[in-house]
Amino acid sequence: MKLSINNIGKLKNAKVEIKGITVIAGENDTGKSTVGKILFSVFNSFYKLDEKIIKLKKTNIQNYLQRLITTNPFEDYPDFSKLIEKIFKDSSIYDKNDLKLRNDILYFIAENKTKSEVDEINETNDDYFENQIKKIQEILRISEEAFINFILTKNIGNEFSNQINNIYLKSTGEIELEIRNKRVAIAVENDDVKSLGSKFYLDNEAIYMDDPFILDELNSNKKNRNNENDVILANHKEHLQNKLIDKNPNIIEEIILNSKLEKFLKKLNEIFKGSISADRNGYFVYKREGQPKELNIKNLSAGLKSFGILKMLSQNNLLEENGTIILDEPEIHLHPEWQIKFAELIVLLQKEFGMHILLTTHSPYFLKAIQVYSKKYEISDKCKYYMSELDGEQAILVDKTNNLEDIFYQLTIPFENLMNKEELL
Template sequence: INTPYKELMKEIITRYFSYIFNTQINNLYEENSISYLELEIKKNKFDIKFKNDKCIDISEQIYINNNIYYIDNPFIIDKINNSSNGYTLTEKKLINTLKKDYTNNMLENIIDSVKNKEILNKIKKLFDDAVNGKINSIGGFYYLDKVRFENLSTGIKSFIIIRMLLENGSLKEKDLLVLDEPEIHLHPEWQLLYAETIVLLQKYLDLTITITTHSPYFLEAINGYSKLHKIHNRVNFYFAEADDNNNVTINNVNDNINIIFKKMADPLKKLRNMRIEEFDNSKSEE
């Protein structure tokens, strides 16, 4: 009771960030450096400072009432059928959300669930192209129709996560969704399908969605579908780049997203040059 609130918050933040970053919070190459986290929401600012991998100062706290879902691995749904306790914090939160059982409180999330069913009906064709079937739980194991989640393709698992969050009413208006390279396990055609799904979710639920991607297919799909569905004014494109001193800046490139496509095209140019060189060598040998 006598412990200052700010000191408690500093300890909580230190433990949380240490867990997420495996104790490596500060810059590893600058001894005794101070790291800053600056957050601004609706003109309210929240600052955190770290030194020697510990929180040394925080400003007034911002209370966030919306849910945040971090999705970086579609194989997470395999763990729904696994009683293992070896989850990370982010995995545990997502798994518990996907497994929500409303039998003890039949009215919990009921309004959001009904709203989301209306949204699901609007984008039903998209989901049917990827996940056509009923999601059910039998004896503690989850199935798509009769197929256990573990036996589904990785691409289908990506869509199932979004569908389950919608069906149980967990994903609500103005929530935050963080997708880390969602295209990794998706065929190029399904990258387009997933991108349109994300665009429509933003349109109907006004979500804040942060996406990292290395795929030109996925990037162009987000760009194209946001224009098609008339939400392009809500979309921002950012490009991360390191200088010679390994300082990374993330810049808004809405006025020139071609800078991103150019960076993504560099590996293809290397392959093309290899083919030209191979062709020239074969001609010279003749």
């Protein structure tokens, strides 16, 4: 997997290869997080793209049809889904013949309403009815390209608060993602995104972790978002929250996952001794092994929450083989000892499950741990290391895979300077 970024947010230029574990290290405000946000939003925009387009169309068509039958609930229309399927199946016919669409919808309503109710639609609400028909036709006529550009603009915009381009420059932003010889190029101008070139579809989605306190929000927002538009266009926090709430029960997948992630799960269980699940009231609690009492997950330490998210992802069968996970400064709430343990878990995820892992850090402990455990578990050849640094008012990424000393120097020099000052006191 290769990702190229030009003039997006703080980043002037970045070319990143992710073939196992890719580490981006550097000081604050040098564009490290930009890479992860771009990878997440582009990756997930193309995840099951065909299904997303159909769902968006169906959801909105359903809304317009609902307005035509507001007197009765959907339950009174057992064939309602068949009507929507028919509209999609015959969309090319309806595109040229709005009268047929009108008559087919009227026929459906006539089968489920009394004659007087149908006459009422024809006589008193004719203009309204025709307007809804036109709205449905407009949805059917939206091109695939328009949907792709809309989804990309919304998803990338959500990650950057709709400031995708550098607000201080007028340069066009460029993004290019290549996966298994498939490539998509994206142009960004005035925060408007356009996909260029061939179609690009993915069967896996990326998971982005940057805040262990997202566990606290699970109990504040117990009900998962049911709006299809919201789910498709969720930012990385909402996406992860939805994943943690939704279980993916599959006995076969769980057996395979437990078998392939044996070392990972063993190490994880040594630190996180228990599980997180919903109690009878739907609140998420931590159940420690051998303890009958349940602890509200808000009362877990910040450090344990980081490991808890990994535990929930594995419990819910959400870790995909050859999948992609993005970790933005995972060491922030971890003691150096736990940073080292967390790093080992990340390396084991790659080793045992072939995951593509992008992570950012400014911790020399965490960076060294990734380096050491990658060597121990023999995946050093799958690791890439980049350093983010300022280039004028913008930032660039420099490949330091063969010069890790440069990164360690940058991360440790503030401490060394402090020690030198102390000697002068």
